[in-house]
Amino acid sequence: MSDAGVDPTRPMVVAVVPTRNRQALTLRFLEQMAGQTYAALKVVVVDANSSDGTPMAVAQQFPTVAVLAARDRDFWAGATNRGVRHALALGADYILTINDDAVVAPDHVERLVALAQRHQCPILGNQINYLADRDRLWSLGTYTAWGSQDFLRLAYNDCLQSQLPASVAQAEVLPTDALPGNGVLIHHQVYRRIGLYNARWLPHYHADSELIMRAVCRGFRAYVTPQVILYNDFSVQQKQLPLQSLRGMAYSLGHPKSHLYGPALGYIFTRYCPLAQKWSTLRALAQRFWRMLR
Structure with missing residues (x-):
């Protein structure tokens, strides 16, 4: 990760890692980045006002890692945008968005870059499995089927590795509608042509998916690979919401850090759902939400 060790003959990859008060996870992640075989890699940590000493610990243990400051209200999209701007200013060929709880x-990085170049993928995401259950998938991309309840669904979520269809498991890359932002290699031209993450309407959840959907609408192709797996240090309980009380409902629909944040979901629905399918999609999503309440 040192500037002296960056290979100028290979595409420069800048990994952008937002964090807040997760010193142990951040240091574990940076240890993995320091051990990457890809020689043209730089890492940018975007710290959102941590009070646990994360910036100082990173500076001491990984002095070649750039640490940028974000505000409390920046959330994922705002913090990631700060890192992407920095990466573009450095002249990055690819930006890798990735979370501090990733295990790789x-x-x-070497394999992601090789696949992206071999298949000319401007956007390539890795498969994500649970760290606590390494044979169980969390995501192989994201898909939406307008007119149905399949809105921003994680593809093959909760599927065992052995249960993947052979045509999927053996593929080098697969087309996808969108991607979670944890382990996505994006060519710099994507950001330069379509802009950054929409921090206004999608400050935290779904900003990653919306940027890919926007890129696809602008003519870029998005892919995911089952050949490169990131292990997510995440449990289903972390995403559960308190929908059984009025206060919990208000948080779930009104807080930017909720995956049901109304303005974010409404923005994607309004912008990307075809007009002819808006009513059928609304009806299907209402049924899905009702089932969540029961």
């Missing part, structure tokens, strides 16, 4: 193999 030493050749993770």
